[in-house]
Amino acid sequence: MTKPQPTVRRDGRSDAFFDAAARGxxxxxxxxxxxxxxxxxxxxxxxxxxxxxxWTAASGDAVLITWAKVxxxxxxxxxxxxFVELAEGPWLHAALDGVDxxxxxxxxxxxxxxxxxxxxxxxxxxx
Amino acid sequence: xxxxxxxLGMTEMGKVYGRSARRLAADAVRLAxxxxxxxxxxxxxxxxxxxxxxxxxxxLADVLGLRDLRLLTVMNAFGATAGAMIATxxxxxxxxxxxxxxxxxxxAPLRPKVSSGAAYDSTPREFRGYGGMTxxxxxxxxxxxxxxxxxxxxxxxxxxxEQLGAVAVSTREWATRNxxxxxxxxxxxxDHQASRWVVEPLHLLDCCLVxxxxxAVIVTGADRAADLAQPPVHVLGWGQGHPGNRYERxxxxxxxxxxxxxxxxxxxxxxxxxxxxxxxQLYDCYTITTLLTLEDYGFCAKGEGGEFVASGALGPGxxxxxxxxxxxxxxxxxxxxxxxxxxxxxxxxxxxxRQVARNEVILVSGNGGILDHxxxxxxxxxxxxxxxx
Numbered sequence: 001m002t003k004p005q006p007t008v009r010r011d012g013r014s015d016a017f018f019d020a021a022a023r024g025x026x027x028x029x030x031x032x033x034x035x036x037x038x039x040x041x042x043x044x045x046x047x048x049x050x051x052x053x054x055w056t057a058a059s060g061d062a063v064l065i066t067w068a069k070v071x072x073x074x075x076x077x078x079x080x081x082x083f084v085e086l087a088e089g090p091w092l093h094a095a096l097d098g099v100d101x102x103x104x105x106x107x108x109x110x111x112x113x114x115x116x117x118x119x120x121x122x123x124x125x126x127x
Numbered sequence: 128x129x130x131x132x133x134x135l136g137m138t139e140m141g142k143v144y145g146r147s148a149r150r151l152a153a154d155a156v157r158l159a160x161x162x163x164x165x166x167x168x169x170x171x172x173x174x175x176x177x178x179x180x181x182x183x184x185x186x187l188a189d190v191l192g193l194r195d196l197r198l199l200t201v202m203n204a205f206g207a208t209a210g211a212m213i214a215t216x217x218x219x220x221x222x223x224x225x226x227x228x229x230x231x232x233x234x235a236p237l238r239p240k241v242s243s244g245a246a247y248d249s250t251p252r253e254f255r256g257y258g259g260m261t262x263x264x265x266x267x268x269x270x271x272x273x274x275x276x277x278x279x280x281x282x283x284x285x286x287x288x289e290q291l292g293a294v295a296v297s298t299r300e301w302a303t304r305n306x307x308x309x310x311x312x313x314x315x316x317x318d319h320q321a322s323r324w325v326v327e328p329l330h331l332l333d334c335c336l337v338x339x340x341x342x343a344v345i346v347t348g349a350d351r352a353a354d355l356a357q358p359p360v361h362v363l364g365w366g367q368g369h370p371g372n373r374y375e376r377x378x379x380x381x382x383x384x385x386x387x388x389x390x391x392x393x394x395x396x397x398x399x400x401x402x403x404x405x406x407x408q409l410y411d412c413y414t415i416t417t418l419l420t421l422e423d424y425g426f427c428a429k430g431e432g433g434e435f436v437a438s439g440a441l442g443p444g445x446x447x448x449x450x451x452x453x454x455x456x457x458x459x460x461x462x463x464x465x466x467x468x469x470x471x472x473x474x475x476x477x478x479x480x481r482q483v484a485r486n487e488v489i490l491v492s493g494n495g496g497i498l499d500h501x502x503x504x505x506x507x508x509x510x511x512x513x514x515x516x
Contacts, residue, residue: 006263011256039374040257046373066282066381068274069327070265078327081265083275083374091374095264104282121260 007118014040016055021120026110028090030056037088060110061087062094062124067102084108084124097123129510130217131352131359133227133345134163135471140340140459141309144239148341149183152233153190155341159229163345164356167191170345172198172225174216176208178234178462179247187231198225205495206410207367207385208232209463210502214365216346226347232464233341243337244268244325269412270334272497274326277415279381281328283430286418288328290433292319294414295332295456297442302453304443304481309336310457333414335455342464344471349510360474364399364505366392372499385501386423386492393490393503398511401425405485406473407447408466410494411454417441420492421449424503448483463493463502474508 010018017040020027029038033050037058044051067082080096096102097111107127112120136158138151146154152175160167173188173196185199198219204211209232216228236246247269254263265271280286296316302308314332322331352359368385372378394400401424411417418432426447427435441449452458452469459465470489472478487509493502
């Protein structure tokens with residue numbers, strides 16, 4: 001990543017995500033009742049109706065679904081954002097890092113970049 | 128009893144400063160009542176839709192001095208609200224629970240010397256939590272999410288930026304004929320391609336305007352409408368579709384919308400099929416929205432929307448005149464009231480140099496969220512439309 005990283009602080013609701021990120025792990029949500037996987041911001045299981053979701057380490061393997069390029073208003077590099085599909089099934093709102101030729105189905109791997117200040121940032125790189 | 132739209136009120140729209148959304152809404156209701164030849168005292172229902180600013184609410188009834196209303200509420204299905212309000216008003220009239228219902232949308236997001244983009248921007252000073260992390264990385268605007276939708280349609284079906292540009296060009300061509308439109312200079316495909324990226328693959332000319340203003344309509348029984356000041360515009364059918372997009376394996380995000388549910392329901396109620404539709408007024412927050420909506424209603428096969436919109440069908444003289452007032456892309460951004468208002472003007476035969484001769488079956492769409500919510504209306508100058516296209 002070539003541009004200055006934004007600073008992200010904890011909000012008390014997703015701290016487990018950042019604890020795992022500090023260990024280099026991608027934590028997402030998994031239903032305690034039926035084991036269905038869900039994205040980190042999910043609050044209930046739409047498969048079984050369960051309300052108990054646990055933070056669980058995912059593989060970090062993903063494929064690219066769709067992408068867009070955010071051009072800054074001023075100077076600085078453009079940034080690819082994307083929806084990626086995790087091997088476990090959920091889609092994540094994702095930033096791509098160093099993916100110059102995005103294509104649907106491209107194999108990706110989760111990684112974290114650690115700014116000097118604030119929490120680590122999830123990015124996806126070509127697998 | 129069938130329902131009809133008897134009045135239309137539109138304030139000045141665009142960079143209109145100095146009036147709150149509440150004041151604009153009140154002005155639009157007054158204009159709509161006067162247009163119908165009704166007094167405000169004749170209204171016994173008021174349905175209200177606001178923009179992201181959250182105003183006006185039901186206090187609008189007091190602002191207008193309305194008394195003894197039998198129907199009063201705020202409705203919100205985002206961009207699908209206008210169609211939903213008119214359907215609700217039609218049902219109220221049919222049941223006898225109200226007899227003359229004003230439906231109004233108002234918004235005033237623009238401020239002097241602040242860009243249109245900033246009006247809907249939501250960049251916080253600090254990014255907090257998981258959601259803050261994605262926002263920090265670029266998920267900050269509706270533009271970004273519609274760009275992801277457009278790119279998916281491109282990747283799956285081969286849709287091109289030039290095909291999206293064809294929507295922008297044909298819509299602008301209509302706008303040049305509409306004195307109410309904010310953008311009336313003709314544009315070419317080259318202009319579209321040269322316009323700056325908002326979020327790639329969406330150029331500036333793929334994106335709608337931002338407008339201050341308000342639009343109101345009055346819904347009454349068809350028999351009463353026939354005796355009022357304007358030619359009645361009959362509400363022949365309506366529908367909604369809220370597919371409940373899930374962001375997970377198998378999602379058709381960017382590929383289909385709630386129009387697949389809403390369109391057939393509205394047409395069936397009207398006793399018509401998609402082949403009977405003579406004109407479309409579609410919610411066009413982005414060029415991709417027009418293309419997707421046309422596919423989902425069945426005007427062309429899924430995935431062939433790009434070819435269809437580039438065929439010339441949508442523009443003046445085309446087989447399916449669409450967004451004949453310039454839509455939200457070039458006309459004015461009054462959310463779902465943009466397509467509703469142009470449909471009324473066309474159905475009445477009051478569209479001047481842009482009037483479409485075949486105006487008996489007009490399909491109107493609403494789209495909200497990120498292709499999450501959809502509404503459809505079938506409007507006609509005839510109480511029972513039976514014509515084929």
